[in-house]
Amino acid sequence: MPSEEKEFLIRSYHKIIHAVQPDALYQKYFHVFDKTLYYKNTLIDLDIPGKLILAGSGKASLSMGTAFLPYLSRKVDGSLFILPSGSSGTPFTLIEGNHPIPDQKSLKAGKRMFEFIRSFTENDTLIYFLSGGSSALLEYPESGVSLDDIQKATDTFLSCGMSINEINVLRGALSRIKAGKLGKICKAKCYIFVLSDVMGNDLSTIGSGPFYRNQIDQIQINDLILKYQLEKSLPAHIINIFKEYSPIRNVDSIPHYLIGSNxxxxxxxxxxxxxxxxxxxxxxxxxxxxxxxxxxxxxxxxxxxxxxxxxxxxxxxxxxxxxxxxxxxxxxxxxxxxxxxxxxxxxxxxxxxxxxxxxxxxxxxxxxxxxxxxxxxxxxxxxxxxxxxxxxxxxxx
The missing domain is CATH 3.40.1480.10 (MOFRL domain)
Known part of the structure; x- marks a missing residue:
């Protein structure tokens, strides 16, 4: 292989990845004026009477949270980040999940995040960092859904050729935290910063949209069941959950800010x-x-x-x-x-x-x-x- 071309591609790949690290992206979007933080022209109001909480999930969430610290003019009162195995060296509280197939660690992480988010009051502010991988790293199944059900479904989704957008449409039906359900239980004021890993940057599908008001309807779900012949590969009770799923519609709109994409x-x-x-x-x-x-x-x-x-x-x-x-x-x-x-x-x-x-x-x-x-x-x-x-x-x- 021509060494010059190969070296150029490898060198360029590393430069590209460096250019889209959170600290580099934040310099494009965040600025502080008179001790006030802005995302582009939007005020991020941290002058609050309650607690300031940083949390996140996904493969890039830890670097997103760490790079955000220099922009803060007050102390952080609590944190929780869900990450792949092997993550360390951070001032935040970390819990490991599994990727790409959820396991017992993912369930433990999901339940911990659910209780963590539910503990806040109206006086608190949550800044949540969301990136790719979040869907598998934390999971908290709906009543009547087992870990084995979720593992079988995820394995089927990944092996049958479904896109990440399509997979995340169905994941929400099986989970207590996806498809806007974390947002529904959170009383704190929320700012969600997102590093997109999906085509079109659809906020409802990035990390399965835990804080985003779901726009999915039953027609989309039925179309996916037919398109990928899921009734042949998944248990009947899972198919019934999909068919009977009613996405939540009464979640207040929570601000989401895209800080990086393809x-x-x-x-x-x-x-x-x-x-x-x-x-x-x-x-x-x-x-x-x-x-x-x-x-x-x-x-x-x-x-x-x-x-x-x-x-x-x-x-x-x-x-x-x-x-x-x-x-x-x-x-x-x-x-x-x-x-x-x-x-x-x-x-x-x-x-x-x-x-x-x-x-x-x-x-x-x-x-x-x-x-x-x-x-x-x-x-x-x-x-x-x-x-x-x-x-x-x-x-x-």
Whole structure:
């Protein structure tokens, strides 16, 4: 693989991730004037008689909360953050959950957050930091729903090719904290700061919208049941819960503030390209649907634009993978990269990086993959059939 292109992509990936860290994003949106904090032109009123509480859930919530501390002119009276395993080194109270499938830790974390949020009064102020991964990290099932039910449902959702937006539509029916239900029990004044991981930045689906008034209707739920034939893969009582679900409508509107999204990533990538003297071609929110189909689309676009050099094509979004009964190891980004490799058939002069912005792609521990004509040549020399690895969803090697 051409080392120059590979090094540029790896270097750029790290620069992009650094550019969308909370401390960098906050500098764009927050400012303090006369000891008063503003988000853009919106006053964040912290002159309160009661307690100031910081809380959060999701893979980026701890860094979001930590980066927020320098903007405060008063002490924090309490905190609770729900995070993946291995998080540490913080002034906040931390509880671990599990991702991507909720487990007993997620249930413990969800119940603890539920009771924590419910304990506030009208005099208190809650600042909550919400990011991707929150849906699995904390869970508190509705009455009649077991952990096993939620695990089976989540595993089915992830393996049948549902998008994160579609998954989070259904998750709310099984949970006491999703789909605006945390907001319903919170008496404190709330500010919700959000780092989006979903297409379109739909606030009702980011982290399953624990504080956001749900706009889902029964028609959407029934459409998803039919589209993915869920009655064949989920227990009857879970299907009945979905069909009988009535989203709460009487939750007061709680302010949500978007501090980062896929567009911030692409903008950072464009600036890096300009600095390197490379022309960027950006395609926002262009990655969706099955990773294989998206990979084929990208390969076609690469062929179309490949004569225009030097060019860096930038794609953003989130794909899905519909798994078979005995899948191999890999992730959505890796499967996309392998599909592009197979479609280009060793076409020279092209190097592709496909990676997750959170540094995780599937269960193998990789952030993604880099492929080029050199990768294809090596596969040919080893007599590896790329098609067979794609059929088995076995891209991690």
């Amino acid at each position: 567009m911030d990533l692409l903008e950072a990538a464009e600036l890096i390209c300009f600095d390197e003297g490379i022309r960027p071609l950006s395609f926002p929110e262009s990655l969706f649907g099955e990773a294989k189909q998206t990979g084929k689309m990208i390969a076609d676009m690469i062929k179309y634009y490949s004569g225009q050099k030097p060019t860096c094509m930038l794609f953003g979004g989130e794909t899905t993978v519909t798994l078979n009964k005995t899948p191999g190891k890999g992730g959505r980004a890796q499967e996309l990269a392998l599909t592009v490799l197979n479609e280009l058939q060793g076409k020279p002069g092209i190097t592709l990086l496909s990676a997750g912005s959170d540094g995780m792609d599937g269960m193998g521990g990789a952030a993604g993959a880099i492929v080029s004509a050199h990768t294809y040549k090596k596969a040919q020399e080893l007599n590896l059939c790329i098609e067979k690895y794609l059929e088995k969803h076995d891209s991690y090697h």
